[in-house]
Structures are given as C-alpha cells and as structure tokens.
Amino acid sequence: xxxxxxxxxxxxxxxxxxxxxxxxxxxxxxxxxxxxxxxxxxxxxxxxxxxxxxxxxxxxxxxxxxxxxxxxxxxxxxxxxxxxxxxxxxxxxxxxxxxxxxxxxxxxxxxxxxxxxxxxxxxxxxxxxxxx
Numbered sequence: 001x002x003x004x005x006x007x008x009x010x011x012x013x014x015x016x017x018x019x020x021x022x023x024x025x026x027x028x029x030x031x032x033x034x035x036x037x038x039x040x041x042x043x044x045x046x047x048x049x050x051x052x053x054x055x056x057x058x059x060x061x062x063x064x065x066x067x068x069x070x071x072x073x074x075x076x077x078x079x080x081x082x083x084x085x086x087x088x089x090x091x092x093x094x095x096x097x098x099x100x101x102x103x104x105x106x107x108x109x110x111x112x113x114x115x116x117x118x119x120x121x122x123x124x125x126x127x128x129x130x131x132x
Contacts (some may be wrong), residue, residue, distance in 0.1 A: 002015075002017075002020055003015060003016055003017040003020060006098055006107055007047055021046065022040065024036055025045070025046045043113055054069065066078075072099055075099050076100070078097070078098065078100050078101060079093060079102060080098065080099040080100065081096050081097065081098050081099070082096070082097055083096040083097070083121075084096075085109075085112060087112060087115065091108055091109060091110055091111070092108070092109050092111070092112050093106050093107065093109070094106065094108075094109055094117060094121075096109050096124060097105075099104045105127075107124070
C-alpha cells in the first residue's frame, strides 16, 4: 500500500514494496520498533522464497487424461465427455464437450463449489439423455 501510494504521489521517484519489506525485516531500527506487527500478516520473520510450500492438486483422486481409453482418444464412439471450469472475477463457466461429435455445452455458474457444479452436471446429463 505504501509503495502504491508513493508511486501515485511521486511518479518519478518511489520505493518498491520489496525494499520496504527488506527494511522492515532486516533493519535494526525496524526490528526494535516492531514494524512487522503493522504488516497484514504480522509475521516476525519472512519466509525465504525457496522454502514456500508446494501446492497439492486441487482435485483429489484425479485420473490422468493419459489413462483414457483408446476408443475415446481416437473418437470412435459417442458418449465420452470432457469438461472444464473456466473461472474469472464475475463467476465461472462450466464447459463440457463430447469427444466424437464435438458437441459443446457451456453454462455460467455463480460459484465453483463442488455441489453446485455437480448439480449443474446432473441437469446437463438429463438434457443430453432427452436429446438421444
């Protein structure tokens, strides 16, 4: 916030946020004044960049696309669907595509929660069954 404020007020000379953090965490004066407590996360020590935790897959029991059957890969039969969730600030869009016919359906969702997506998929499968 400080860096952004300075950038707006003094366009030619300002201090980047990394310099401010370095001052807070490494300066003797800043440590004595406990400036770290005014930061959003209020950590006494900064986590080194290389030591951050790796994220796990967001979907448990995810099956790789490489394990798909050869009939689905070669688009030999109908009924193999793939889907994706496209997320942005205004919400998200659920897109499902049938592999052989390349028939696509897309629906806007209010959130990305699993139960909402699952309900939307149930509605889609009912519509598909009526079409067939």
